[in-house]
Amino acid sequence: MRLHRLDITAFGPFGGTQSVDFDALSAAGLFLLHGPTGAGKTSVLDAVCYALYGSVPGARQSGQGTSLRSDHAAPDTRTEVTLDLTVAGRRLEITRQPPWERPKLRGTGMTTDKAQTWLREYDATAGTWKDLSRSHQEIGEEITQLIGMSREQFCQVVLLPQGDFARFLRADAEARGRLLGRLFDTQRFADVEKRLADRRRAAEARVREGDAALLADAHRMQQAAGTAMELPELTPGEPGLADTVLTAAAVARTTAREQLDIARCRLDAAESAHAAADRALADARELARLQRRFTEAQERARRLEEDADAHRAAQARMERARKAETVAPALELREAAETEHRRAAAAEAAVRARLPRHLSDAGAAGLAAAARRAAEELGGLDAARRAEQRLTALRAERADLDRQERADDEILADADGWLTGWDDTRAALQTRIDTAQDAAARAEQLAERHEAARQRLAAAALRDRLTAEAEQAAADERAAHARELAAREDWLDVRERRLSGIAAELAAGLTDGEPCAVCGATDHPAPARKDAGHVDRTAEEQALAACRRAEEEHARRERQLSAVREKLAAATAEAGDTPTADLAREADTLEQQWAEARRAASALHAAHEELRRAEEEHRRRTTARQEAQLRAASRAARRDTLDRERALLESELAEARGTADSVADRADRLQRQADLFTEAADAARLAEDTARRLKDADARLADAAFRAGFATPRDAAAALLDAAGHRELQSRLDARQSEEAAVRAILAEADTATAAQRPPVALADAEQTAATAARRLRDAASARDAAARRCEELDRLSRRATAFARRLAPLREEYDRVARLAALTAGTSAENTRRMRLESYVLAARLEQVAAAATARLERMSSGRYTLVHSDDRTGRGRSGLGLHVVDAWTGRERDTATLSGGETFFASLALALGLADVVTDEAGGVRLDTLFIDEGFGSLDDQTLDEVLDVLDSLRERDRSVGIVSHVPDLRRRIHAQLEVVKGRSGSVLRQRGH
Secondary structure: OEEEEEEEEEEOOEEEEEEEEHHHHHOOOEEEEEOOOOOOHHHHHHHHHHHHHOOOOHHHHHOOHHHHEOOOOOOOOOOEEEEEEEEOOEEEEEEEEOOEEEEOOOOOOEEEEOOEEEEEEEEOOOOEEEEEEOOHHHHHHHHHHHHOOOHHHHHHHOEEEHHHHHHHHHOOHHHHHHHHHHHHOOHHHHHHHHHHHHHHHHHHHHHHHHHHHHHHHHHHHHHHHHHHOOOOOOOOOOOOHHHHHHHHHHHHHHHHHHHHHHHHHHHHHHHHHHHHHHHHHHHHHHHHHHHHHHHHHHHHHHHHHHOHHHHHHHHHHHHHHHHHOOOHHHHHHHHHHHHHHHHHHHHHHHHHOOOOHHHOOOOHHHHHHHHHHHHHHHHOOHHHHHHHHHHHHHHHHHHHHHHHHHHHHHHHHHHHHHHHOHHHHHHHHHHHHHHHHHHHHHHHHHHHHHHHHHHHHHHHHHHHHHHHHHHHHHHHHHHHHHHHHHHHHHHHHHHHHHHHOHHHHHHOOOOOOOOOOOOOOOOOOOOOOOOOOOOOHHHHHHHHHHHHHHHHHHHHHHHHHHHHHHHHHHHHHHHOOOOHHHHHHHHHHHHHHHHHHHHHHOOHHHHHHHHHHHHHHHHHHHHHHHHHHHHHHHHHHHHHHHHHHHHHHHHHHHHHHOOOOOHHHHHHHHHHHHHHHHHHHHHHHHHHHHHHHHHHHHHHHHHHHHHHOOOOHHHHHHHOOOHHHHHHHHHHHHHHHHHHHHHHHHHOOHHHHHHHHOOOOOHHHHHHHHHHHHHHHHHHHHHHHHHHHHHHHHHHHHHHHHHHHHHHHHHHHHHHHHHHHHHHHHOOOOOOOOOOOHHHHHHHHHHHHHHHHHHHHHHHHOOOOEEEEEEOOOOOOOOOOOEEEEEEOOOOEEEEHHHOOHHHHHHHHHHHHHHHHHHHHHHOOOOOOOEEEEEOOHHHOOHHHHHHHHHHHHHHHHHOOEEEEEOOOHHHHHHOOOEEEEEOOOOOOEEEEEOO
């Protein structure tokens, strides 16, 4: 992949349109991207990444869309990034525009345009660009497929972030694994581990479920077998569980069958004894029954003899009752006539008590005539009653009209009073609405100004704090620089003194007769002597180490100062030169004004609602007033009609009422008199009729009693029995006759008489013997049934347990196999001696390739001193596989990468980044990466190391690669001639390009 041209418009710090000619920069092989802190060096790399993938690298990807837009751009200038590149032999042009807010074409306010993307390909034959797609998704898939890397891989391989690789060098195995996993896409191996672990858990669950079911059946068999089955303590998942359960079940079944045979023998013996005892008991019970029957018959004969007189009296009483039954109809008729006459006489007396005094002794005919006279007078009042009812209705209607008139008068008064002030009310409410609307518009303006003031205040506070930090960091940097110069001078002095006395140091190792290591002579006539100021190798190395420590300290202080100044410049650019106190007062004032405007604007909705309700009330009251006026006109005509009709009716009713309060009262009084006279006439006639019927009934009763043989009707009534008495007496007579017949029959039976001659039977002994035999039979049958059920249950459970065991065998084999594989890939198996997970094993192979590729460049950068090696040794009790060590050729020892100094860490991480780029490129299908960027880190190198690093980077041109170095180190501007400078200003940053 080679970059040709990059065009940036309104992106990041670039307010206008800026262009980068990568072809001109890449011609020199190395080019420098430099500029002051905060100018926008990293934004150039962000633009490349955004053009390819539609997002920016790292943490900056959290804010997309409008956050990519430059604050320095004109409102009508749209953010746009265009990248011209060659990848996989195809020259493409990608243009991306993020979503942005622009002024509306009509009216005021802002509107949002959607993001857009274009992809074009250059047709070399026709010499023109050809449109390929405008779909975000299609373009993203096309670019990812052509480059062969995801955005994370591209940012790690092409935009080499040195800080990330320095952390990678010092990271533990888990952190290295996360980075390598993202770059080399080893998720499929992690999925294999997870899949095996899931299968192991599933297989284990099935085995445990089967073992639990088998154990449940085993416990059921143990309950069924009782003490005949011994089962050890078992848990699901134990090896040999099925064999143990099946063996115990077999022993229990054998024992249960033996117990069943014994129970059957005992049952046969009990059945024989029970049959003999039943026969003896039946014979004893029959003899006892016959003896008891004969004794009871003799007792019943004696009681019949004692009750003979009472039986004859009952027969005589029954005979008199049959004679009295012929007189019963006459008795009933006479009693009914007497009852009816007493009721009629009482009713007549009650009615006569309510009659007027002059009619209290009148007969039935006189009372009937009085009733007819009252009815005739009542009939003459019908027309007067109807007129009086009409007069009542007229009065009610007139009162209702008066109530309606009073209600309408109240409505008219209320409506007139409310409508009088309507114009003033409406004007006041409209004024409130206009005021609230003005406040809402003012609140929106103040909100924008308040937010800007708040941001400037925060930036000013940060500016003040960073100013102090920058002064302190500058002082620390000057002190560290002074210490570095002193340490370097001390080291050079020690080095010079050692070189001056090196002859004496070599002479100390001379021996007569042995050749000199310098000249080869065997004679040493005048060897040099050590003077008082001589220093040895150890002193020189100590001075050198102190010098390097001072250099590292100075470099660290420089980086701290640079970082603080970058932050200070950004804060100053945002806050300006205004004092923080002034900004705070301005922010407080705006906040107070904003709060007041919001409070005033909050009344807008309430004012609208109140105006709407007032308008509705105005319409309601106007309508009510009109309706009340119409009803008043209609009531006036109706009231006159009612008054005339009422006067006419009142004159007609004056004579009809008489002395009563009303015609209805007089009619009611006449109706009650007519009803009373009629009732009295009817009662008098009924009393006369009942007296006559009672006299006739007395005569018929006396005649019937004489013919039946009774002296008086009272004697016949005394002899008469009611139905219940007759039935009870007849039942007694019939029962006596039946009892005599039954006793005679029993005493005549031959078996009963013979049994009575025999001795009394011992029935209790026979029953006790039979009960004992029955109990023994039940116990034997229960024991036999229990033993049979136990055998059946054990056979059933054994068959099911055997089936379970057969089904569990392949499940257990599968579980053992899957568990072994899962433990092996997870690094927890004893067979995995290094405890390496499968994904770690794959990543270890990739890390070994990366270390080998990085060593080729690290040896050159370190003058052959350092090489990177992969280590799969375990650290403590942890896992192994992703260790990374450095081998120091000067000492011959292997040590951890965390022991490297700052400069050594930089070129080691740079070599690691370049090696990783090569491996990832090969992994991505061999896509050629012709353009690389290295971001910062060169300030920690001394001159010699910087030359070696630049030589290594310059050697990349052998593979026709170009490397862009992003740095603000001044020395690089003298060493690298192809440069892209970012210049920042108040109106935004601009790019200046200088070729080779």
